[in-house]
Amino acid sequence: MSGALFPGWRPDAGGREQVATLADRLREARPDGAPRLQPRRPDQWHATLCFIGYDAISLVTPALADALADAARHIPPHGFTIERVAYWPGSGAVVALPHDCPTLQALCDATRDAIRRCGIRPLQVTTQPHVTLAYLGRHLPAQPWLDGIDCAVGTLRVERFELLFNPGGRYEALGEWALTGTGIPEEPEQARLF
Numbered sequence: 001m002s003g004a005l006f007p008g009w010r011p012d013a014g015g016r017e018q019v020a021t022l023a024d025r026l027r028e029a030r031p032d033g034a035p036r037l038q039p040r041r042p043d044q045w046h047a048t049l050c051f052i053g054y055d056a057i058s059l060v061t062p063a064l065a066d067a068l069a070d071a072a073r074h075i076p077p078h079g080f081t082i083e084r085v086a087y088w089p090g091s092g093a094v095v096a097l098p099h100d101c102p103t104l105q106a107l108c109d110a111t112r113d114a115i116r117r118c119g120i121r122p123l124q125v126t127t128q129p130h131v132t133l134a135y136l137g138r139h140l141p142a143q144p145w146l147d148g149i150d151c152a153v154g155t156l157r158v159e160r161f162e163l164l165f166n167p168g169g170r171y172e173a174l175g176e177w178a179l180t181g182t183g184i185p186e187e188p189e190q191a192r193l194f
Contacts (some may be wrong), residue, residue, distance in 0.1 A: 098156075
């Protein structure tokens with residue numbers, strides 16, 4: 001049982017079709033003799049916005065829900081496109097990486113800040129949003145066959161996010177918030193010292 005807890009984005013029905021197209025291309029691109037792919041199910045596709053931790057269900061409080069709702073009010077609905085598919089040897093994950101999307105990163109940062117305002121120290125902040133498509137073995141050499149995968153599947157829409165809990169093998173939404181902001185929050189500017 002995982003016990004993972006995090007705010008995350010999951011694709012809507014249209015987005016699941018787009019990710020399914022990319023997952024099909026991944027399977028078709030796998031050459032004979034390449035490590036076996038262990039694909040994620042469509043109901044498992046998500047982007048973690050900020051990882052709170054494991055066995056942290058006790059941290060789900062009205063204050064956390066309010067803080068995440070506040071974060072949603074400051075980030076506008078937006079979209080992102082997939083730049084490439086990559087293999088991460090540490091986890092064995094095969095991930096879809098988006099083109100640079102400041103609004104998606106702002107959403108990650110806003111959820112991180114919301115969590116911290118509740119006195120919770122996230123286990124891992126998200127600096128490179130991604131969608132895990134499959135797993136290969138861990139610590140394998142580079143997988144150059146991934147470089148040729150056509151990632152043009154259109155724009156994936158981010159209009160809401162959820163607080164997700166993994167009790168084992170699936171994700172349960174403990175809360176959901178629509179994005180209603182009108183612009184990306186300004187980064188605070190540090191005053192010059194000299």
